[in-house]
Amino acid sequence: MTETPGSASVGVTAERSDAARNRARLLEAAALLVAEGGPEHVTMREVAEAAGVGKGTLFRRFGDRDGLLLALLDEAEAEFQEAYTAGPPPLGPGAPAADRLASFGCALLGRIANDADLGAALGRQVPYARRAASGSGRSFHSHISTLLCQMGLDSDHDMLAHALLAFLSFESADHLREEHGVPTTRLQATWVDLVRRLTS
Amino acid sequence: MTETPGSASVGVTAERSDAARNRARLLEAAALLVAEGGPEHVTMREVAEAAGVGKGTLFRRFGDRDGLLLALLDEAEAEFQEAYTAGPPPLGPGAPAADRLASFGCALLGRIANDADLGAALGRQVPYARRAASGSGRSFHSHISTLLCQMGLDSDHDMLAHALLAFLSFESADHLREEHGVPTTRLQATWVDLVRRLTS
Structure with a gap:
């Protein structure tokens, strides 16, 4: 723990912006699948595969399939x-x-x-x-x-x-x-x- | 086909009242299970077993689980x-x-x-x-x-x-x-x- 508060805060900020980028990438992959097949056919597995992440990452980020669809909904609205x-x-x-x-x-x-x-x-x-x-x-x-x-x-x-x-x-x-x-x-x-x- | 129209109609009536009795028996079995465990836990298999009929009979009569619950609902209302x-x-x-x-x-x-x-x-x-x-x-x-x-x-x-x-x-x-x-x-x-x- 030799980091100063300043550099720790830079680290936190970088981590947050990484998280935001990852989130955006997951939503983009989901949006593409929704556009192709309609939201009723989109599964968490497909979205994870399309975004190149594990299913666990997707569930951690959005809770469940409804959570993912709601995140897309808020963007669409x-x-x-x-x-x-x-x-x-x-x-x-x-x-x-x-x-x-x-x-x-x-x-x-x-x-x-x-x-x-x-x-x-x-x-x-x-x-x-x-x-x-x-x-x-x-x-x-x-x-x-x-x-x-x-x-x-x-x-x-x-x-x-x-x-x-x-x-x-x-x-x-x-x-x-x-x-x-x-x-x-x-x-x-x-x-x-x-x-x-x-x-x- | 030696039956007269009259006896055929008696046959049909008997069949209808059989059907009504069977329906009442199925609903009674379902109502008992609903009272015991709550409607959210009742399955078509359990109702069929309790009423001593095949699952197919239950589905033919009520279409699906929602149909059975709706038939009970109309009685309860x-x-x-x-x-x-x-x-x-x-x-x-x-x-x-x-x-x-x-x-x-x-x-x-x-x-x-x-x-x-x-x-x-x-x-x-x-x-x-x-x-x-x-x-x-x-x-x-x-x-x-x-x-x-x-x-x-x-x-x-x-x-x-x-x-x-x-x-x-x-x-x-x-x-x-x-x-x-x-x-x-x-x-x-x-x-x-x-x-x-x-x-x-």
């Missing part, structure tokens, strides 16, 4: 998050909060119905609770909760946001589209009606 | 269905539709939180779509939809009922209780607020 936090209105700032809320739900329902949407395909693979607790799940909730607050609702914004998000879940939307043949436009109209009723 | 369709108000008829809707959601959220509730334990074992398409799932939906209609809402009652039901799902309620430590009373208060806002 960055663009949508940019759109609803900083993009043009009515989805982004500048429109009244109720219009932004209506627009947000319609956008999310549209994405769920879009087979080419990577975020939707990834999100569909992990259970409700894991998805809701993920970075993008918490962003959705916090966005809705903030808008409800801005709408001046004298409610439990936090819980009401959870209640509304449940209707925007894959479980609900996929069931209605696949089992009942409900077109996405009808789900979106119901969302807009629900938001309108909250404020009136 | 009969009492609750009686309560909200014919029991005392405000859950049953006699109270204003909005009060009945508030009461229905609170009752359902209370049942989800009750570890001793057999219907909740069974329902939790099957995926959202299968549960929503089951007899009791459809009864819940049709009850909410009817109440929304009686409340005079100028809305798509059918879809709005689905939207509201999503918040009453295990996926949503279990997540909030288990991951966020939200007490059931707070979920119930949010439901009541939501119903109140729909009508105001």
Whole structure:
């Protein structure tokens, strides 16, 4: 232990940036496999082989397959998050909060119905609770909760946001589209009606 | 083929009542195993053995394990269905539709939180779509939809009922209780607020 605190800290920093590079390399390999075969077919073994690491490394880094898919999901959601936090209105700032809320739900329902949407395909693979607790799940909730607050609702914004998000879940939307043949436009109209009723 | 149409029909009736008896016997064996070990541990092999039939018979009758659990669920839900369709108000008829809707959601959220509730334990074992398409799932939906209609809402009652039901799902309620430590009373208060806002 002849290292000074300074050089130890350099060592730690180098180790952290190594870890970040490794993480990025694993996610890149996983993203490539997801793009090729769809997220439902990706296994931890394949990703480890493609990235040239042992399966143990992959599990240590992401916990399990859901953890890996959620890490990919959070990357895939960055663009949508940019759109609803900083993009043009009515989805982004500048429109009244109720219009932004209506627009947000319609956008999310549209994405769920879009087979080419990577975020939707990834999100569909992990259970409700894991998805809701993920970075993008918490962003959705916090966005809705903030808008409800801005709408001046004298409610439990936090819980009401959870209640509304449940209707925007894959479980609900996929069931209605696949089992009942409900077109996405009808789900979106119901969302807009629900938001309108909250404020009136 | 010397049988007259009359005797053939007697044969068919006898066969149907045999089938009904067999079905009841299989469900009884399954219910006993569920009561002993909880629905999450019941396997098709165990039920077949307990009922003294081959596994093939069980699969032919119920399709798969989810199908068997759903058949048990529909039996377990009969009492609750009686309560909200014919029991005392405000859950049953006699109270204003909005009060009945508030009461229905609170009752359902209370049942989800009750570890001793057999219907909740069974329902939790099957995926959202299968549960929503089951007899009791459809009864819940049709009850909410009817109440929304009686409340005079100028809305798509059918879809709005689905939207509201999503918040009453295990996926949503279990997540909030288990991951966020939200007490059931707070979920119930949010439901009541939501119903109140729909009508105001």
